[in-house]
Amino acid sequence: MATYSPAVRAGTSLFTSSLLIGILLIAANLRAPITSLGPVLEQVQQHFALSAAAAGLLNALPLLMFASASPLAPWLTRRLGLEQALFGALCLIAAGCLIRSSGTLTGLWAGTLLIGAGIATANVLVVPLVKRDFPAQAALCVGLYAATMALMAALASGVSAPLSALTGYTWKLSLGVWFALALVAILCWLPHLRQARSGASAVAPPPPKSVWGSAIAWQVSMFMALQTVTFYTLIDWYPAMAASVGIGASESGAHLFAYQAVAVLANLSTAVAIKRLQDQRLLGLICSLAIVVGMAGLLWAPSLALVWLVFAGVGAGMSMVTCLTLFGLRVRDHHQASALSAMAQCVGYGLGAAGPFLAGWLHSVYGSWQVSLWMLLAAACLQIFFAVMAGSRRFIE
Structure with missing residues (x-):
């Protein structure tokens, strides 16, 4: 039976804890950029003179992206690996938050599309990551992941309107502030990205049966x-x-x-x-x-x-x-x-x-x-x- 020194066990435990924190930080980014829009949607609508139909589409666009982009996520995993695909998803969310809050109509729609695409990819890939790396604690990890998503969704809904009243940036601050959270997740994910690259196989796994x-x-x-x-x-x-x-x-x-x-x-x-x-x-x-x-x-x-x-x-x-x-x-x-x-x-x-x-x-x-x-x-x-x-x-x- 293999034995491990205290230093190896401590290193493994530290890496596992860091991975769980990384997963929870991903979860924190998967709903807040969406739920922060609702409370300031009327401000956005007035700023750009959007019709009610256009405002409704803007609100529904992330969900539509979830549906349309989700099937691409397994392909990305086979091409890049789980860690790299999740890192790319976080980058899309971060870029989308910045672009959406730029104050331009093009930026509003393009940023929302990027956020939707990033969240759609991460939505699909977190559960396979948990099954691979936390097989014995999968249910608990998924529960913490879902609870973090829901908690941050509620928090974003609650602070969006007050944030818009703090400065002259109004809704731009309410929507753009979530770039900081995405950046924290990106920085936390970097060590796992390097770890995945160092242990990557040159041969991509075959696609699973449909x-x-x-x-x-x-x-x-x-x-x-x-x-x-x-x-x-x-x-x-x-x-x-x-x-x-x-x-x-x-x-x-x-x-x-x-x-x-x-x-x-x-x-x-x-x-x-x-x-x-x-x-x-x-x-x-x-x-x-x-x-x-x-x-x-x-x-x-x-x-x-x-x-x-x-x-x-x-x-x-x-x-x-x-x-x-x-x-x-x-x-x-x-x-x-x-x-x-x-x-x-x-x-x-x-x-x-x-x-x-x-x-x-x-x-x-x-x-x-x-x-x-x-x-x-x-x-x-x-x-x-x-x-x-x-x-x-x-x-x-």
Whole structure:
């Protein structure tokens, strides 16, 4: 049996801790540049005289990029390696934050595209990295990763408007400040980039068999898609839904913060629970039922909206961690994990981006949010089926 000196063990432990910190810093950059836009979107719209349709497209563009760019991430991994591809993704996010806040219309759109492309790539590749380097602690790492994303998303939403009031740079400061966070992540990732280069093989691995024909892959992807529809529709439209039943803007903002804060707690508790269960069917059922209760409550008892958002937030947090963990649990190696992650996020964010659009369109047609909430309730009920199927212990062959 091999033995290691204390110095070797300490060095390995230090490198592993540094890698986990690097992963969490990547996670911190995967939602904050997006959620920081919403609170200052009206300022951006006025500055550039954007139409309502153009402003809506600007808000939806990152999600559309997630769907369209995700399938390219496994190809990048085979060409460059996981570490190099993630480093490139961070560089795209950093450049996008700077360009988007330049104050030009071209910069606004180009920067948003770069941010979306960078986040799409990192979204896909973090889970394969965790499966490769933290196989025994994958669920816990994914839980910390998801919790960091959710926490930074909520923080960015909360500080964006106050930051815009600090200086004459207004919204440019609110959107550009996230360049600093991306730069910190880039600097932290450099040692791992050098390590990957020093141990790189000259022969690229063969591409894994396509997962698009796998029933399990489609079940995981539909689970991802349906929970994404509900989450992003509520994030985009809940304030308007709340206003229609007499809930003020400040109160609805507090409700949304509670929704996201509860999701963070659910991220961490689900990561612990996954390790104790034989499979993920029970978790899939519980998280989906929590969303069903939340949507039904908003539909039939909107005066208790905070209670229903807590249910929905628990379901959203559990769903996200369960989905991300399934990317690693339903495959044999990290190459397959990359392929499944790409497919699930392509399908998930592609359909997820349609949720806010359909909800707004249904409201414009019927003049009420009731039909939109029925749509979300139907999506949550359908999620029960796909979550339970995806949670059964099987592998993509």
